Amino acid sequence: MIFGDVALADAEGAILAHSKALDRGRLKKGTRLSADDVARLREAGIATVVAARLEPGDLTEDEAAAAIGAALAGAGVRAGAAATGRVNLFAEPAGLFLPDRGVVDALNAIDPGITLATLAEHAPVGAGQMVATVKIIPLAVPGAAVDRAVRLVADRAAFRLAPFAARRLALIQTELPGVKPSVLDKTRRATEARLALSGSTIGEEIRCAHDTAALKDALERLGPADITLVFGASAVIDAGDVIPAAIVAAGGAVDHLGMPVDPGNLLLLGRLEGRPVLGAPGCARSPKENGFDWVLNRLLADLAVSGEDIRRMGVGGLLMEIASRPQPREALPKKSETQGAADVG
Known part of the structure; x- marks a missing residue:
């Protein structure tokens, strides 16, 4: 050009x-x-x-964007029309977006005029939501560069969508004296809101005392469920605590305890009769994003989650603080302190 x-x-x-x-x-x-x-x-x-x-072999910005966008489409992602050198890509079903950083980086290295931007790895998306965009910077680029980009993503997909499946979940909430029913009701509503994107539902709920025997009995009384969620009245801080002990006593297993995501550190991942059991951290009572969402969404998209997967969540795992947490990362300033700061300047 x-x-x-x-x-x-x-x-x-x-x-x-x-x-x-x-x-x-x-x-x-x-x-x-x-x-x-x-x-x-x-x-x-x-x-x-x-x-x-244009020089021989050049493609206009729209021609280049359309060719690359068409090559990227597939595996639950569709490409829109080219305009002003841009093609947007959209999720067809709701699910988790799974980009391949190596392929995206390689495509962006082919020519400075060819760019691809995507959502973050494991981002939950609704049907029709934009997940990526191709933008051609100049008015035209060499056709050879476009061909390289098309061949690259033909050999190895730059991303795919893992669709959510509507699951039936069981919910158990343990209680201690002084726990208000309204807290448990709010927890259920927050959980139902989390499940809405996938079309999943809570099929059964049991509330029981916060002790190993009562929770074991509740786990054994549950009907069929794809995933079981356990919200404890007290956080899990040890493998011998109430929730892990009850899972083991009911014939299940604890695969992993704790995660390098905050809020969300005190999460438990286990199994009972071959199906996942999640011991929820206290922050999951809030609708704000926390580590519980990261694990639950993968299970709802039928992606296996192991202890190793959880251990690798530390980078990017420092999430926004939830103000309602009993023990926030940093102590909130007292009203008198904030007033004083405002007075100073």
Whole structure:
């Protein structure tokens, strides 16, 4: 591509770099100048325009974006139409977005004019939500570079969508003296809101005392469920605590306790009769994102979660604080302190 000032005599077929307001309408940036367009520019007293002239093998920004977008589509992702050098990609079903960083980085390294931006790994998305965008920076790029990008993603997908499946969950909440029923009701509502994106539901709920024997009995009384969620009246801080002990006593197993995500540290991952059991951290009573969401969403998308997976969640695992936590990471300043700071400055 040759970019710069172009005399009108040579401008037919060139791509206009900047919009031009004329007496008879407007020529938009990116317009492939026709003979009539050149005549209108001449009538307006314009002698030269800033434009791009294609060299052999070049593709316009829309042609390049459309080719790369079409190659990226598939595995639950569709491509939109090309416009102004951009193609957006959208989730077809709701699910978890799974990009391959190596492929995305390799595509972005092919040519400075070709870019691909995506959502973060394991981002939960609704049907129709944008998950990635291809943007061609200049008005045209070499066709050879576009071919390399297309071949790259043909050999190894840059991303895919793991669709959510509607699951039936069981919910157990343990109680201690002084725990208000309204707290447990709020926890159920927050959980139902978390499940809405996947179409999953709570099929059964049991509330029982916060002791090993009562929780063991509740686990054994549950009907069929794809996933069991246990919210304890007291946080799990040891493998011998109430929730892990009850799971083991009921014939299950604890796969992992704790996670390097905050809020969400005190999560338990276990199994009972071959199905996942999650011991929820206290922060999961809030609707705000925490480590519990990261594990639950993977299970709802039918992705296996191991202890090793959880141990690798530390980078990016420092999430926004939840103000309602009993013990926030940093002590909140007292009202008198904040007032004093405001008075100072």
